[in-house]
Amino acid sequence: MSKPTPISGFPEWTPAQRMIEQFVLDRIRGTFELYGFAPLETRSVEPLDQLLRKGETSKEVYVLRRLQADLDPAGDDALGLHFDLTVPFARYVLENAGKLQFPFRRYQIQKVWRGERPQEGRYREFLQADIDIVDRDTLPAHYEAEMPLVIGDALRSLPIPPVRIQVNNRKICEGFYRGIGLTDPEAALRAVDKLDKIGPARVAELLAETAGASEAQAKACLALAEISAPDASFADAVRALGVSDPLLDEGIAELSAVVETAAAHSPGLCVADLRIARGLDYYTGTVYETQMIGYERFGSICSGGRYDNLASSGNVRFPGVGISIGVTRLLGLLFGAGALSVSRDVPTCVLVAVTNEEERAASNAVAEALRSRGIPTEVSPSAAKFGKQIRYAERRGIPYVWFPGAEGDAVKDIRSGEQVAAAAGEWTPPRADLKPLVGLAGA
């Protein structure tokens, strides 16, 4: 059989990287629960028509079918792997509305799949950590202000570079575009979104070509997109452009509240940035994007927004707001940069040496005593020379080697070389050594 090869866009980590990922997931989950979000997991597949309901056919959805299924693999009843966690969640809410308490706060940490061409930080199978709040009929705007707080706390608890959450409100863009007489706000948004990459001159050209903007309209769009402020002062800058529209006013008020709330909680975390406006097309209000400082060129590691029309049945609506951490992208980028480290490759804290195979039982007894007190322990694979057994531990980063002895046991910290007499029923490693230490390399 020939050597197996990777599948494009389906990353697999090493055990050390997986330990970092689990550490990160634990922290994220901890923060989500600290804010009272309840756990939820939905199935991996949704009916295809549900998945394609909102977007154009451009959504690269993977279809699921049996090997020997009949023809028509993409019929109305076909199943597709979900490409985000919000659409399945909206479906879940509709399906279980009778059992849920509203407003409903939930988090969901699961794989999602998108059939796009992969590159660094972009995958076809990746992990998202998502929070959403939905309510029945109406959703108070203060929830839009809560999202950055949760995310700010969650990301701050991770061994990653500092982040900046950029916030905008689609009502501002749509209201403004309407106010100046633009007819295709979607196209205008797409053009404006490229501002960082291609510069104002070419964005103006794009606006003219794809959104039918006049020179004055293009200029106004650019002026709006260039507004950015860490506080509500962005509102003055918008008003100074002299456009008026009811939707625009609504958006300004909502965005002001979001930015002010964030500033009170953690100054510098959030910035009103009127050029960011894209993301999934079901957003109707606040939208969020998050960059790691120093890694801006890799795009957003955490995005979301408010959606008013995703879940409705009959005359009941469930507006919501949510945001999602791109865990795989976050980690993929930092792994690629060699920016994350773990103190060891295995959970093991203590390696119990084996004096000779006849006495392996004694080593097993030591290991059991340590494990019973919560100390991750493994027994040496062979009764090789102690030098080799120590090296076995060293290669994996296991900090302690335990030597059983007729005259009493001893435990050695192989990092310092310090060795002390010890009893398996009593000895405890320093708290910091109990679990692998995850950190930002060089920090």
Add this chain to the structure above:
RNA sequence: GUGGCUGUAGCUCAGUUGGCAGAGCACCGGGUUGUGGUCCCGGUUGUCGUGGGUUCAAUUCCCAUCAGUCACCCCA
């Protein structure tokens, strides 16, 4: 999904104008009859991404394919 660039040991890379493939680090053994990391000596590492074609001969040329990466698209 479209187009560009790349693909040699576990890692970082050299190399062959087509003639049985190299370095450093890593790894293994010994120096050290049981306590590693430094040092010294020795050793192994590979279908030269995969498949096909041209040729007496291909890792080197050609085609396809897969993977990585970049741009578009889209977005975590």
